[in-house]
Amino acid sequence: MSIISKDISKAIQLLTAEDIVAIPTETVYGLAGNIYSEKAIKAIFETKKRPFFNPLIVHIPSIDKLSDIVEYIPKKAQLLAEAFWPGPITLVLKKKAIIPDLITGGKDTVAVRVPNHPITLELLRQLPFPLAAPSANPFSSISPTTAAHVETYFKDTIKMVLDGGACTSGIESTIIGFENDDPIIYRLGSTALEDIEAIVGKIKIKNMATERSQNNKEISPDAPGMLERHYAPKTTTILTDNIPTTLDKYKEKRIGLITFQSQIENNAIEVQIALSKSGDLAESASKLYDVLHQLDKMYLDVIIAEKFPDYGLGKSINDRLTRATKN
Ligand code: TXA
């Protein structure tokens, strides 16, 4: 029997009983549990096979609940929350003592956001506790953007996926931490860098996949989840800014090609998908993971992805594709 259901009251029942439920957000589906339940939080880590040092994001229904979770809100954090919540920005701030160490990997900061999805906002409003929710995928594999993706991963290990349709943004939230009250991007995501800079001015980016490869691949204490290989299909994946040369190199192989806009004429390609024929970066982001899920099921030898323009959501897409190429 399918674990996918639209029944919010059933989700409330399970979550209240310290069980875990996959929930929709505008970015990706999350695997949710009561932040104050040790049983639920442990179940999240175990189900995902995620190491305990990698902390979880706390989801709240509205900005006025932020001060229940964090000790102190820097001015620029307040501005960002007001500008983008509900929406795909996560703020990492000094935690209140009430937030369990299990949520934060023992750190004194906590990641928080208000997701922009009507069903999950309704769920959060009805529950007397916030929800911790990492993306609902096994550790380091492709994040889920439909209820069916989650079901494929976890049908034997969780009781319910709350169905909220396909995620509209399609890549994870942008994560912003603070050093001396100044914002720093820990993870690029569904809110474009330029939109953030329009609110708080020029902003530093730390721990992008590209920077990390120059940085000896150590785990960063600031953004412990920013591992090099992440969001990765099982099929070998290659990111290129020169499609003809890369196609030529793999021409004896079964090739799946992901492009931004273009259709390529080349007999070596077994299947190709353009993420947005009209050149829309937001449309491309919303489709990216679903296309990776699809191609990963096709027993291809290699997935070749075209490098996106390095601005707006193109930057975030390139970040995910870069991580997907690591072994
Ligand atoms: O869009 C999203 O953010 C989705 C949806 C479900 O909300 N969630 C998500 O969660 O992507 P997850 O767990 O897959 O990624 C959360 C990232 C991890 O890389 C983690 O290391 C980082 O947030 N993080 C959490 N707490 C942190 C903290 N206190 N300091 C630094 N990084 C933190």
Ligand code: MG
């Ligand atoms: Mg994740």
